[in-house]
Amino acid sequence: MNMLPGLRVLELAGGLVDFGGRMLAELGADVLSIAIGGTKRPHAETLAWHHGKTRIAADGIRPAALKRLVGEADVLLDDRRVGDPLGLDALAADNPGLIHVVARPFSPDGPYSGRPATDLTLMAVSGLMTIVGDPDRPPLRLPGEQAYALTGIQAATAALMGLRARRRTGRGQRIDLSAFQSTTLANYREAIMYEWTGRIGTRTGNKLVRGKSGVRQVWPCADGFVTWSMIDNPSMMRSVVRVMSDEGAAGELTGIEWENILVADEDQAMIERWQSVFGAFFARHTKAELGAWSLEHGWGLSVISDLDAVRESEHLAARGLFVEVDDEDAGRRIRLPGPLFRHGDGSDAPQRRLSHPIPISEAAWSAPS
Amino acid sequence: MGALDDLKVADFSWVGAGPRATKDLADNGAMVIKIESRKRLDLGRMSPPFAPAGRKNPDASAFFAQSNTSKKSVTIDLTDPRGVEMAKSLVAWADVVVENFGPGFMDRIGLGYEALKAINPDIIYASVSVAGRSGPMAGFRGYGNSAAAQSGHAAMSGWPDSEPHMPPFAYGDVVAPMFLTVAILAALEHRDRTGQGQHVDVSQIEPMVHVIADLFADPALSGKPGNTHPLFAPHGVFPCRGEENWIAIAIETDAQWTTLCAALEAPEWLRSSDYATASARVANRERIEAAIAELTRDLDKVGLAARFAAAGVPAGPVLNGKEVFENEELRAAGHFVKCEHPVLGPSMMPAPPMRFSDTPGAVRRAPLLGEHTLEVFAEMLDGQSERVEQLRREEVLA
Numbered sequence: 001m002n003m004l005p006g007l008r009v010l011e012l013a014g015g016l017v018d019f020g021g022r023m024l025a026e027l028g029a030d031v032l033s034i035a036i037g038g039t040k041r042p043h044a045e046t047l048a049w050h051h052g053k054t055r056i057a058a059d060g061i062r063p064a065a066l067k068r069l070v071g072e073a074d075v076l077l078d079d080r081r082v083g084d085p086l087g088l089d090a091l092a093a094d095n096p097g098l099i100h101v102v103a104r105p106f107s108p109d110g111p112y113s114g115r116p117a118t119d120l121t122l123m124a125v126s127g128l129m130t131i132v133g134d135p136d137r138p139p140l141r142l143p144g145e146q147a148y149a150l151t152g153i154q155a156a157t158a159a160l161m162g163l164r165a166r167r168r169t170g171r172g173q174r175i176d177l178s179a180f181q182s183t184t185l186a187n188y189r190e191a192i193m194y195e196w197t198g199r200i201g202t203r204t205g206n207k208l209v210r211g212k213s214g215v216r217q218v219w220p221c222a223d224g225f226v227t228w229s230m231i232d233n234p235s236m237m238r239s240v241v242r243v244m245s246d247e248g249a250a251g252e253l254t255g256i257e258w259e260n261i262l263v264a265d266e267d268q269a270m271i272e273r274w275q276s277v278f279g280a281f282f283a284r285h286t287k288a289e290l291g292a293w294s295l296e297h298g299w300g301l302s303v304i305s306d307l308d309a310v311r312e313s314e315h316l317a318a319r320g321l322f323v324e325v326d327d328e329d330a331g332r333r334i335r336l337p338g339p340l341f342r343h344g345d346g347s348d349a350p351q352r353r354l355s356h357p358i359p360i361s362e363a364a365w366s367a368p369s
Numbered sequence: 370m371g372a373l374d375d376l377k378v379a380d381f382s383w384v385g386a387g388p389r390a391t392k393d394l395a396d397n398g399a400m401v402i403k404i405e406s407r408k409r410l411d412l413g414r415m416s417p418p419f420a421p422a423g424r425k426n427p428d429a430s431a432f433f434a435q436s437n438t439s440k441k442s443v444t445i446d447l448t449d450p451r452g453v454e455m456a457k458s459l460v461a462w463a464d465v466v467v468e469n470f471g472p473g474f475m476d477r478i479g480l481g482y483e484a485l486k487a488i489n490p491d492i493i494y495a496s497v498s499v500a501g502r503s504g505p506m507a508g509f510r511g512y513g514n515s516a517a518a519q520s521g522h523a524a525m526s527g528w529p530d531s532e533p534h535m536p537p538f539a540y541g542d543v544v545a546p547m548f549l550t551v552a553i554l555a556a557l558e559h560r561d562r563t564g565q566g567q568h569v570d571v572s573q574i575e576p577m578v579h580v581i582a583d584l585f586a587d588p589a590l591s592g593k594p595g596n597t598h599p600l601f602a603p604h605g606v607f608p609c610r611g612e613e614n615w616i617a618i619a620i621e622t623d624a625q626w627t628t629l630c631a632a633l634e635a636p637e638w639l640r641s642s643d644y645a646t647a648s649a650r651v652a653n654r655e656r657i658e659a660a661i662a663e664l665t666r667d668l669d670k671v672g673l674a675a676r677f678a679a680a681g682v683p684a685g686p687v688l689n690g691k692e693v694f695e696n697e698e699l700r701a702a703g704h705f706v707k708c709e710h711p712v713l714g715p716s717m718m719p720a721p722p723m724r725f726s727d728t729p730g731a732v733r734r735a736p737l738l739g740e741h742t743l744e745v746f747a748e749m750l751d752g753q754s755e756r757v758e759q760l761r762r763e764e765v766l767a
Contacts, residue, residue, distance in 0.1 A: 003555040005562075019580070027555050039621050042599050044587035101723075107702035115678040120596065120604060121685035124617035127693035129606065132536045133527065138606045139615055139687045141596055142540065143525035144581035151722075153547045153580075158723045160554035161372040161397055165728045167561055168375060173727040181704050181722030186543045188385075188435070188719075190690030191705075195717060196418035196431050200689050202613065206535050210417075217514065217535040218523070225533050227518045298510040302518035304533045307585060310521045310578060318504040321575050336586055337579045341552050342501060344559075344567035 002028025002348050006367050009159070010069050011053070012036050012086070014079035015119065015145070016103040016179050018049035019152025021077050024159065025052040025350055026340050030366050032069060034058055035357075036079060036086075043329065045145070048336065049152075051325045052350045054366070057357040065360040067091050072365065074172075075099045075159045082114060098172040099162035101155050105179045117179065122147035126183035127190045134205045150186055151179040211264025213271050218304070219282045226282060226290050228301035230274065234258035239297045240278070249281045311335060326353035371398020372728040376557070379456075379463035380404065380440065381480070383411040385539065386497045386573060387469035388436040389546035390553065394465075395439035396721050397730040402463075402745055403440045404456060405738060406447060407767045413437070414738065420713045427738045428712040434735040438708070438718050443746065444739035444767050451765045453479050458749055460485050464560075465493045465553055472498065472508045482568045491566035493556045497549045499541075501572030516541030520577035525584060529593045544580055545573040602650040603629075606687060607662045609670035615687040616670045618661065618677070623647065628680045633664040708734035742766050 007029040011021035014037040025031040031053040035046075038058070070076060070091040078088055080102050092100045102108075105117035123129050123141045133140035158175040166172055184191075190201045207214040208229055215230045230237070237258040244250035253274060263271070282290060287303040294301035305313065311322060323338030338352070376399035380391045383405075395401040405411055413433040415424060422429035443459075446452040457480070460466055466485060468475050475481050482494040499515045500506040509515070514535055517523045527534030552569040560566055584590055598604040598619070606615045620626045623645060630640045639660050644650050650657055665673065670686035677684035688696065694717070699705060705717035713734075720732045746757045746766065760766045 003559040007558075023551060027551075040600060042583070042587070044590075045583045048582035048586040106698055110698045110701035112678070112698040116681055116683040117685065118619040118621060118683045120598075120619040121617045121683050124606070124615075124685040124687045125693075125696075127688050127690055128536075128538075129615075129617070129687050130613075130689045131538065133534070134531070137528060138596075138608070139617075140527065140534075140606075142536070143522060143593070144583055146540075146580060149580040150544075150547070153544075153551065154722050156551050157393065157547070157554065158725075160551065160558065161728075162725070163558055164376070164554065164561075165372040165725070169727070171727065173725055175723050175725050177723045178702055178704075179722075180698060181702060181720075184693060184699065184704065185719055185722055186540070187538070187690075187693065188389075188543065189538050191694040191717075192431050192435055193418055194690040194694050196420070200691050201537070202689070204537055206532070208535075208537055218533055220532070225523075227514055227523060227533075227535055294511075295506060295509055300511050300515065302511060302515040304518045304523045305521060306524040307521045307590070310519070311585065313519070315500060315504045315506040316574070316578070319501055319572065319575070321578060334586065334588065337575070337582050339575075340548055340579065341572070341575065342503060342570040343552065343556065344565075344569075 002350070003343070004029040006030065007075065007163075008073045008365050009075040009077060010073040011077040012079050012088070013050070014081060015148045016079040016105070016151045017077040017101070017155045019149050020155030020159065021053060021152075022049050023153065023156040023340060024075070026338065028348070028350060032056055032363055032365070034061065034360070037081065046329070047325070047327055047334070047354050051336065051352065051354040054363065055355055055357040056360050056363050061086065061360050063087070065363065069363060070098070071095050073098060074163070076101065077155055077159065078102045080104050081116065092174070096171060097166065099159055099166065100172065100174045101158045101162070101177055102174065103151055103155050103177040103179060107178045107181070108176050112180070119145040119147045122179050122183050125180060127187045128183070131190065131201050131203055133203045135203045139203065146186070147179060147183040151177065151182040154182040213264060213266050213268045215263060215271060216275055219279060221282045221290055222284060222286045224287050225304040226287060226301055227304055228299065230263050230271065230278070231300075232261070232263050233300070236298060236300055240299050243293055243297065244281050247281070249277075251277045253277050323349070323352055328354055328356050370728050371730045372725055373397045373399040374728070376400065376465070377463045378402065378465045378467060379459040381466065381468040381470070381475070382497070383469065384413050385436060385542035386545050387467050387549070388413060389543070390497070390549035391440065391467055392436055392438055393546070393550040393721065394553070396732050398728070401440040402459060402741070403437060403442045403736065404459065405442055405444050407444055407738065408446060408448070422712050426712060431713060431716060434710060434713055434716060435718050437735040439731070439733045440736055441741035441745060442736035442739055443742040446765050446767055447478050449765050451760060455746065455760065455766065456480060457485075457488055460492065461488050462749055463489070463492065464557065465495060467495045467549070467553070469497045471510060472502070486566070491560055491564060493553060493560060493566045494568045495549055495553050495556070495571070496568065497545050497571040497573065499573045501575065502570045512539060514539050514541065516545065516573035516577045519574045521581060521584065522577055525581065525593050527593060528595050541573040541577050544576040545571055548576040597654065600651065601647055602654040603658045603661050605658055607658070607665040609665055609673065610667050614670045616665055616673055616684055617687060618682070618684045620650070621683065625682050626650065629677070629682050632676060632680050632682065633661070635660070635664060706732040708732065710734045711737060739767070
């Protein structure tokens, strides 16, 4: 059961909308994608964001063919960096039912309009990089290309909202999308914290600072790392200490009445002393042991998994997250994330391949609208 | 007229992962009724920062306010069977039910999908949880950073020579609700086509895996990339004048490199043909990035970024919370909307990042706790105002 069968999406992909098109394809839409921009991208990015789409060669785009595709599309995802070199605005005007999502790095008419941007520079201005990393080293981005991913999700959201409005009004519309805003929206803490407290957040490494003290978030264990923090959740704290007590490893933690403690208000030296007891306990146990206790007792502790462990996760396998994808460019098969979520009776799988680009003259929708 | 003007949502979600999705819907015109309880306050209402009224006032949290704009709030005691019946009347009215409670809670109180489908057969029931509602870890209790740990994000975050890194914000609480919004909208489209509702089950882990799919697509990837890019250099963050001032520069073409060198008045050796190609620059990344750092060190980050932008070089100052809040581009784009709130006073609330030409959204202030209880139930249970008042007096609607 696909959710969007027959939905026709034309995508001009330059990074900002690519994941949005991928989401719509995963939901069953028929997505034709033209890579724009001319900058060489790593193959892994092409594979990750464009499998399941029909790829169209960027060279030799014929105006008549482009006009036909825009005229037949329900949705146009338009990554627009500078100007409108393909004349898409005029083509879109001839399709009154078209939902035209125009994604730019910044707003179309603001002071940053027309500025060049990449994933890294968008992360910088979002306020996220300033809090990622260690206090004694430069700011860091998040792994992957999160500004592009966030903008892509918003592009899919905009398209689907436009679709719903079209059902009511019978008309398409233009939707301008800012990557700067999309990325900044993910930064839900820093601006509001400044507005209300005047405090400016900085990098704190793996320490989570709340109130006058900070607590550790990442802990070495016998065979890797886990994440867990002392938080103001008395039942959770008691649950961890109970298991530690069974091993005689709880020490002074046994006598603490967690209901009467507000971690954020405790003295840092006291926090460190308590954390040393937790740390010694974690260090003696494996990820599997700690993960199993967390699942059974509701500790909120998570095993920190590397990419291979995520690929091999029994849980994610049971939910069918990873799927086999044919990489026609590289001539191999690879396991990649497939379904976006679980729903209904499951989804008819969209085409699970990264196809070779075809000339635009050969591009056609795979199903009637 | 918003894009979702005719959409009705019964929102049982709380804290971050659910409310951020229903904010997306509400800001674009959906009628979102947030079901809350005075006995079991939304933890978001107890989360800082607070207005001067303080943390004991359930309406003083700016954290809550920014995640719950444009919604209505009703209070129901869901531990009372009469409260559950009132909740069911909302379900009968709604197109969509959203929940992010702990595993099994909605089933235990009689508000699971199967029960609600019996009331409203084409209901769209949207769940978001750390590990999803099926699979061996379906019972896992955690929080946003659990998803970072279990998706590969924490392992791939931080400097290449460092232990896994957990930034001080829950990215899983950002990405998962965005997927939830997409799931709800796609399910609505499906229902419009088929007449069928369904249960959409969003895990926080899976969206976090999806947004680093490019890392999973690279079997040769070894270690954490930090700020580097496999094909481009310089690609990183460089010091600027003053304390904790940095600029990000990402050179993707040889022409941008030439322009960067000219703009920084780079020394001759850096401009030489030895570094004219991307592959040569990547091979000598450390050397050229150290040289760039020396050239930016005494320059103002904002002025330099503007100069680079004018020359066509992708660059951006690393902004902090204050600079984001005061940023001229965000202000001009309407990213923060000033809302008058009875407890917070005038406060800036984040708006959606998109502008609809025909169906613009509108951001309104977050509701006070239970502000719309009487209004909503008086309308829903037309002609039974005495019963509604009685339930309120008996703290069923509380």
